[in-house]
Amino acid sequence: MKKMIALWLAVFSIALFLMMIGLHEWHLAHSDSIYVKLKPVDPRSILQGDYMALNYELYFTGLPPVLEINADHLPSDAVKEYFYNKSSVLSYVQLDAQRKVIQTRFDPQLLNDYPYSSAKLVLQNPRNTFAGLYPAASSFLFAEGLEPCYRNAQFAELKVRENGQPLLVNLVSENLKALNCEQQKDWWKGSQN
Numbered sequence: 001m002k003k004m005i006a007l008w009l010a011v012f013s014i015a016l017f018l019m020m021i022g023l024h025e026w027h028l029a030h031s032d033s034i035y036v037k038l039k040p041v042d043p044r045s046i047l048q049g050d051y052m053a054l055n056y057e058l059y060f061t062g063l064p065p066v067l068e069i070n071a072d073h074l075p076s077d078a079v080k081e082y083f084y085n086k087s088s089v090l091s092y093v094q095l096d097a098q099r100k101v102i103q104t105r106f107d108p109q110l111l112n113d114y115p116y117s118s119a120k121l122v123l124q125n126p127r128n129t130f131a132g133l134y135p136a137a138s139s140f141l142f143a144e145g146l147e148p149c150y151r152n153a154q155f156a157e158l159k160v161r162e163n164g165q166p167l168l169v170n171l172v173s174e175n176l177k178a179l180n181c182e183q184q185k186d187w188w189k190g191s192q193n
Contacts, residue, residue: 027167031159034093034119034166035100035176036135038156051141052150052171056134058093058104058123084128090164091133093121098176100155120164136168142181149181 037057083089094103095117104121123133136158142150153171160166172178 024167027161027165028159028169031161031167032119033099033169034095034121034158034160035098035155035172036158037100038153038171050144050147050150051139052153053139054134054137054156056156057101058091058133058135059102060104060130083125083130083133086125086128088122089125089133091121091123092118094118100176119160120162121158121160121166122164136166140168140171146181149179152179 039055039057089106091104091106092108093101094105096102097116099117101121121135123135124138125133126138136156140150140153140156150171152173154174155172155176156168157170157172157176158166159169170178
């Protein structure tokens, strides 16, 4: 009987893992790309190896609609309270013709007012502050030796579903072309050419 429990746990774990892969693949296939400007910093960590802390340039304008009503008389505590204890916050982004984010607001009216494309974007809120909001992931890990190539990253490519859930897909150059850093080096063979 104990062997059967272990077997069922193994089968359940594999099924769960395959389901997670399937959900991410569906997300990639059925989502639109948007590009967020980056201000990357700190490309090296002793414990984690090579990585890039992604500072997204989201071009926030205005306060959330709940707070804009009395914005002149709001103490900073009211702004903190709006973001406090929320793991994520829904925002609305304006996109230019290349689908780059040019403005982020918390007002859903943006979807009706802006003549070009706009989209919902869920922002992560781990620090419970307005300044700590970011989409998808806060860092990007890569193989050792590829740091010079990834320094050229100017935008993060996010696949965003209709409900605003983002998935970080790639880091791209200024002209939105993939960097293809893995193909530029034989890092898997240990070569540092």
